[in-house]
Amino acid sequence: MSSMSEEADPSENRAAARIAAAGPLPSRVTFSRLELNRILNLYGRRLPSFRTSAQRWIRNREISQIIFAALESGSTPTGPAFA
Numbered sequence: 017m018s019s020m021s022e023e024a025d026p027s028e029n030r031a032a033a034r035i036a037a038a039g040p041l042p043s044r045v046t047f048s049r050l051e052l053n054r055i056l057n058l059y060g061r062r063l064p065s066f067r068t069s070a071q072r073w074i075r076n077r078e079i080s081q082i083i084f085a086a087l088e089s090g091s092t093p094t095g096p097a098f099a
Contacts, residue, residue, distance in 0.1 A: 047055065
């Protein structure tokens with residue numbers, strides 16, 4: 017009696033067959049005007065959240081650097097960020 021974990025996943029077999037049938041990958045990727053507009057519109061809508069995430073990451077990194085420097089020097093960090 018064989019268990020399911022020992023057998024190959026059928027979706028993997030189909031994916032391998034599709035890749036083999038597709039042939040070599042093209043050297044250039046192109047988009048139609050409609051596809052490119054959709055991509056750029058999505059990017060434009062998401063840009064504010066990307067910017068906010070980056071700003072938070074930078075601020076957290078700066079705070080972490082202050083804390084690590086204070087711990088190495090033996091002092092306690094102070095200020096509004098540490099209240």
